[in-house]
């Protein structure tokens with residue numbers, strides 16, 4: 001953000017930002033000074049936002065360049081690229097849900113201990129005792145919604161052919177994000193430690209037992225053996241690696257907790273950053289040539 | 290009614306929360322009548338708004354009148370009827386439809402009827418898309434679907450499935466997918482017409498640039514606020530499910546994977562776990578990643594179109610809508626205890642048995658066709674003799690799969706112009722990769738069809754190596 005120069009009028013900033021045509025939002029006459037005006041022109045306001053309120057064209061441009069949160073966006077976009085009927089806003093909604101999950105997830109971590117002794121009891125207490133009794137609901141429904149919106153986002157990207165050059169790689173990043181979203185949801189499913197949780201995870205993780213070569217009951221499981229001793233046993237196969245044990249138990253709970261709260265969110269956050277960066281580097285949201 | 294005791298609706302319906310299994314219909318209705326009344330009133334309001342917009346905004350008084358009448362029926366007739374809580378008055382599915390669906394959508398016939406029915410339904414929508422995307426037609430379809438939901442929810446078996454906290458998202462997914470598929474197709478139909486007339490697609494008309502503040506930033510803000518409100522309401526109305534504490538001895542029946550993996554769980558009916566749980570998901574991920582590198586068609590980027598990229602479109606829709614989404618819905622709504630197939634209004638009876646004798650391809654070949662036993666190595670033979678016999682025994686399957694994956698693609702390239710052009714554009718490796726991915730996707734419906742028609746169990750069956758396919 002080291003561009004203090006653009007904060008001062010008259011240094012020709014508008015000339016380095018070229019606009020093909022004049023925007024629909026032409027200069028508005030400055031309103032009479034009001035309370036809002038005074039606040040927005042105060043020293044405190046300016047020290048935080050580094051420029052006056054984005055009420056005129058110039059400041060609307062500057063705000064996009066100088067605000068940390070807004071600078072993810074370009075300054076101007078093609079009108080059709082942001083039409084709701086085109087993008088369905090589904091990528092943005094998915095991102096927002098990711099943030100909601102992060103915030104509610106952190107709050108849940110204040111209450112929840114991933115041990116056989118406490119996990120279920122803590123979830124019960126979240127419903128019955130904790131204030132803001134819908135924290136768990138927000139987190140769970142948000143997670144379901146995120147799975148749905150990420151599918152819809154992919155559906156839209158496919159249907160508009162937006163994976164075609166130059167956006168091939170961002171589609172690949174997206175597929176990994178899709179996988180991470182599902183894994184986030186899957187690992188979280190176990191944490192309440194109720195019947196629904198352990199059996200859904202048991203059904204899911206039993207499949208890993210059948211991994212070719214690496215699963216205890218998978219095709220060619222006998223291939224990896226040393227001097228006739230099988231390397232792939234119930235205690236060393238792919239499923240064991242996933243669960244940390246021969247069945248869904250305390251070790252699994254711990255493993256899934258760490259994956260769910262730390263490892264996968266970090267990976268997802270990094271990939272989302274790359275995804276957004278590539279959206280811009282690939283020329284913004286796709287449009288007909 | 291094993292397996293459904295604890296997961297009865299999480300919605301705040303006191304009469305139901307305590308209940309397990311089916312209860313007296315009048316008691317049930319007194320629990321859901323409030324919800325159903327609101328539901329029909331919601332439909333009435335939606336239609337009234339549509340009617341108002343038609344009249345005021347789009348100046349179509351006749352259409353406005355039609356939807357005003359519909360709104361009146363929903364709000365003035367169906368809502369009070371549902372509000373009565375009386376089993377006689379509450380609007381419900383006609384008995385004829387209930388028994389029809391229960392007999393045709395049950396057991397193995399059910400799986401066949403459902404799957405083929407979905408394919409036919411989607412194909413009709415696709416082929417008649419010029420008609421079905423018309424706003425009035427689509428709106429009628431939406432109203433019918435919502436009406437069918439309302440009528441069905443009076444049935445306790447149906448209610449038990451759709452009102453389960455974790456199943457509500459699937460109901461939402463269905464309607465969202467329906468809406469967005471309509472929207473995309475609507476725009477594609479218009480664009481395809483325009484392109485045929487030599488005009489640019491709709492999206493090209495709006496390529497003027499606008500400032501992100503305020504145009505995009507405000508849209509985002511409104512989206513965020515609306516979504517927050519939506520999540521809060523959802524969270525307040527519906528409690529997150531919590532069952533009995535985990536117990537590794539009490540296996541629920543059915544044991545279902547999380548809903549988004551139910552398509553894979555459904556594959557377990559036709560394939561072994563290594564295929565359904567490991568190879569198929571990996572292929573899906575790899576296949577998705579490969580799309581941009583296989584689709585060399587330069588047209589259709591940045592706008593909705595079908596005609597300009599039919600091949601890619603149809604394959605994707607087949608994989609996504611048919612093989613992924615319909616199987617999820619089937620796994621959620623229609624698969625009950627012991628993974629048996631139950632009609633939408635059929636009680637989940639855990640004693641229902643479906644004995645099926647499935648036969649391997651090798652058995653069909655050696656025993657059925659050649660009328661001799663399966664080749665078997667003499668006892669005590671060495672590793673390589675054993676191997677030879679296994680390969681011999683399973684040779685029909687290996688040969689068939691070899692032909693399927695390695696002869697069909699060249700044959701297509703030689704025999705059809707469509708595939709020949711692809712081959713010429715893509716080169717040998719890319720062409721083989723694409724066709725093999727598509728053929729692997731197609732193996733699921735093929736195996737389903739073979740199971741239904743010939744009770745085929747495995748194409749290749751090598752228990753010795755856990756390699757059953």
Ligand code: HEM
Pocket residue numbers: 087089090091092094095098150153154157162163167170171172173174175177178181272275279284285286
């Ligand atoms: C956590 C998951 C994801 C997030 C937060 C996310 C977010 C976004 C956002 C905000 C955009 C801007 C345009 C829009 O909103 O449509 C975008 C574009 C894009 N996304 Fe994603 N996305 C995710 C997953 C995916 C997936 C699963 C795919 C595909 C398999 C994908 C492929 C793309 C592509 C190719 C673009 C560029 C589209 C264009 O230029 O029109 N993304 N993504």
